[in-house]
Amino acid sequence: MSAVEHAFSHQGALAKAIQGFSPRQAQLDMALEVAKAIEQKSSLVVEAGTGTGKTFAYLIPALLANKADAENQHGQKKIIVSTGTKNLQEQLFHKDLPLIRKALASNAQIALLKGRANYLCLYRLAQYQQSRGQLDAQALADFVKVRSWANGTHSGDIGELVNVSEGSAVFPFVTSTVDNCLNKDCPNIDDCYLIKAREKAIAADLVVVNHHLFFADMALKDTGFGELIPKAGVMIFDEAHQIADIASEYFGEAFSTRQLLELCHDVLQVYRTELTDVKQLAKAAEKLLKASQEFRLLFNYDPERGNWREKHQQQRFAHAFALLKTDLDFLYQVIKLCVSRNEAIDNCFDRAVNLLSQYQVMADVNAMGMSFWYETTPRHVVLHKTPLSVADKFGDYVKDSGAGWVFTSATLAVDGAFKHFASHLGIEHSASLLLDSPFDYAKQSQLVIPRYLPAANDRNRAQALTELAIPLITASAGACFMLFTSYRVMHQVAELLAERIDNPLLVQGQMGKRKLLAEFIEHESAILLATASFWEGVDVRGDKLTCVIIDKLPFASPDDPLLQARSEDVKRQGKDPFAQIQLPQAVIALKQGVGRLIRDVSDNGVLVICDDRLVNRPYGQVFLKSLPEMKRSRDIEQAAKFLASLVEQA
Structure with a gap:
């Protein structure tokens, strides 16, 4: 043996x-x-x-x-x-x-190593304390908590800060990025938490x-x-x-307004604390700051992804993008006059040089074998150049x-x-x-594919999903996830449910993911509504989760620029992009969503997939063959009875 x-x-x-x-x-x-x-x-x-x-x-x-x-x-x-x-x-x-x-x-x-954004930067903490940049009341309160924790931490891992939310505005001011890290020129290098974590990992x-x-x-x-x-x-x-x-993503290139804004903030900090005689520094940084913010305002308010090649051909985008280059160049020229006066301004100079070369990469949108695409967050735009393979x-x-x-x-x-x-x-x-999983899915679960639902783009779709969900929510006494492929439909259903049921509704975006899950587990009858990020890595066991409702098959949006570019490439090879890319991606995503339901031998539950393409399109069989062997039904009433019986047994 x-x-x-x-x-x-x-x-x-x-x-x-x-x-x-x-x-x-x-x-x-x-x-x-x-x-x-x-x-x-x-x-x-x-x-x-x-x-x-x-x-x-x-x-x-x-x-x-x-x-x-x-x-x-x-x-x-x-x-x-x-x-x-x-x-x-x-x-x-x-x-x-x-x-x-x-x-x-x-x-x-053994060692645990995270990315640099997870470690406190003592130099930036001290810099921020000295300059007290502009932060709102919440971020200032978070800063006080960070400073207090910093006095006692051994690892510097900001994951220890349970009383500060993951998305707090204070973190960019007290952690470093590849761009703004001073490396060997940093006065705090001997106490650097990131270096200590890396040394431990290497050993x-x-x-x-x-x-x-x-x-x-x-x-x-x-x-x-x-x-x-x-x-x-x-x-x-x-x-x-x-x-x-x-x-x-990592074999490609990226250029973001976040990098520009961080450079501007750091230049302004150096100006306020050490180089107060160079008034042009403030003027140039504020000019680029404004141009970066205006560039973001050209895009839709809601976060989105799109084709950068196409956007770059439109006059207003091309003009605003060219303006970024002009203002970045101006800032570079001003910083250049200050080189060697201190480490922080030298670091800003190196970053300006790198950003100018990254800008050129994103301006050359005709490079072959690449996808040029953009994504927006509420405050930033990131431009990507990604290899197709x-x-x-x-x-x-x-x-x-x-x-x-x-x-x-x-x-x-x-x-x-x-x-x-x-x-x-x-x-x-x-x-x-x-x-295969050792769980007995045929005994422990049911798969329901409802009949007569309006098409995915029908304006009555959210109403129909709400009507379908209510008897299941009632029967399971909460303990229900509703997973969506779009934020828009998620919010529509949340509004309609709020008017019709008394259960606490937890909607993605109200609070951090970890907090949302903790609230769901803590509240007996809570319903959780979420999108893609909750389709995987979420583990709720036992009778806390007995019903998962998925609004439709998770095909990537046909407008996704990376998907479009890869599809074009597959077409040029004489193959079918749907069979080669879209279908396999959607099958894997659906399997992840399905995996939320049965997490243990004693778990039971109902999975509802609100998409009749599973039964009336040939490719539906590929999905069904890839899923566990569940008992199948099209009857919501029968599913509700099964859920009610689980509640009685609990």
């Missing part, structure tokens, strides 16, 4: 460490394949259905390989585990890894990172980093379904790395195959494994 088999056996390390542990064949199958990929320095793609226990199935073989190397005095394989969310990062580091290390009696050193045997950080490192997009991944012998991606799009670059990296690679998620396969996932990353040569 191998060390991996023994660890998962009735008498093994897990059985001794975890009360009630019982071996699961699927978990062992995955662990053995992971061990093989590590030993053979090959790559493996695994879909492990909810409840398989995939976290232990990849961590145990990785740590056992590390332990064996240490005992045999071979060079130990550094292990990197990359996740999609900070929540999962923290769960792995604080909960799963300590348990496994203890069970295996492993001495492996560790196993490092838990997230996908954005992994690709920032791999693409060398974060100065002074990029030394972690080349040293790793084992790479494990959990929630791997996200990585193709994230990789594209990262398959060659990433596939070669995997092949040449001499490491073992594991890609896993509960949602990677489409109609039982991994072609869509593997071809996007250039890893078609990988071994693969498809493990």
Whole structure:
């Protein structure tokens, strides 16, 4: 019996460490394949259905390989585990890894590393305290909390600040970016929390990172980093379904008004505190600040994505974009006169030079093999230049790395195959494994596809969704998620429900995601209405969630510029973009949404998908074959009775 088999056996390390542990064949199958990929320095793609226990199935073989190397005095394989969310990062580091290390009696050193925006910057904290820039009352109150916490923190990880909301306006003033970090010129470099976290990660045997950080490192997009991944012998991606799009982002370029505004704010801060004699600094910074804000005002008020090539051809956008260049150039010329007077202004000069070159990249919209697109937030515009495919670059990296690679998620396969996932990353040569969930979906759940709903674009759609939801909400006594593909429909349904039911309504955007979930779990009869970000990484177990209503199949918007560019590319190859891109993406997104319902062997519930394309379009079969084997029905009344019976049993 191998060390991996023994660890998962009735008498093994897990059985001794975890009360009630019982071996699961699927978990062992995955662990053995992971061990093989590590030993053979090959790559493996695994879909492990909810409840398989995939976290232990990849961590145990990785740590056992590390332990064996240490005992045999071979060079130990550094292990990197990359996740999609900070929540999962923290769960792995604080909960799963300590348990496994203890069970295996492993001495492996572990470290948690987040992106730089998650660490307090002592230099910027001191600068802000000195200048007291313009902040509203809430941000000032948050600043007082940050300053108080800063006196006692050991890690500098702003995740410790539970009494300050994640989106607080104070954070950009007390954390650094790649642009404004002074690196070795920083007076606080010896106490830098980010450097300490990185040094710990470089010395560790196993490092838990997230996908954005992994690709920032791999693409060398974060100065002074990029030394972690080349040293790793084992790479494990959990929630791997996200990585193709994230990789594209990092192998591309971006230019944002946020960078311009931050540069202007930092120049004004230097002017107010140290270079008060250079009046032109304030004038140039304020001019660019105004031009950046006016550029954002040209776009729609609501956040959106669109085609930058098309926008750039319109006179008013081209004119406002050219004005940004003129004002950025003016600021650059003024800063240039102040170079060498202090570190902060020298840093601003380097950033102005970089921004001018990034501007040129976004002005050259005719570059081939690229998608040029924009996205807006309530305050900013980000322009992107993204490669249509990262398959060659990433596939070669995997092949040449001499490491073992594991890609896993509960949602990677489409109609039982991994072609869509593997071809996007250039890893078609990988071994693969498809493990079904151990849950008895036929007994534990029902899938309802309602009849006679108005079409997705019908003006009565929100009304019909509300009418359909009310009996289900009543029967389940709350305990219901409504997941939407659009903010507009979500808000319409929320307004209509508010008039008709007494249950507390929790709507995405009212508060941070973590707080929203906590409120949902705390309030007996709450209903949660949310969009895409709640389709994955949300874990509500037991009778707190017995009904999930999905408003329609989650096809990406046909206006999405990256989708348009990739579709054009597929057409040029003589293939069908719907079958190659849109359908597989939507299947994986739907599987994520469905995964919110059954999270444990004792969970029961009803899944309602309000889209009859599942039954009256040929491609509906691809969706249905990719979903768990649930009992199917078209009858809302029957579903309501099933939910009511669950409430009685509880």
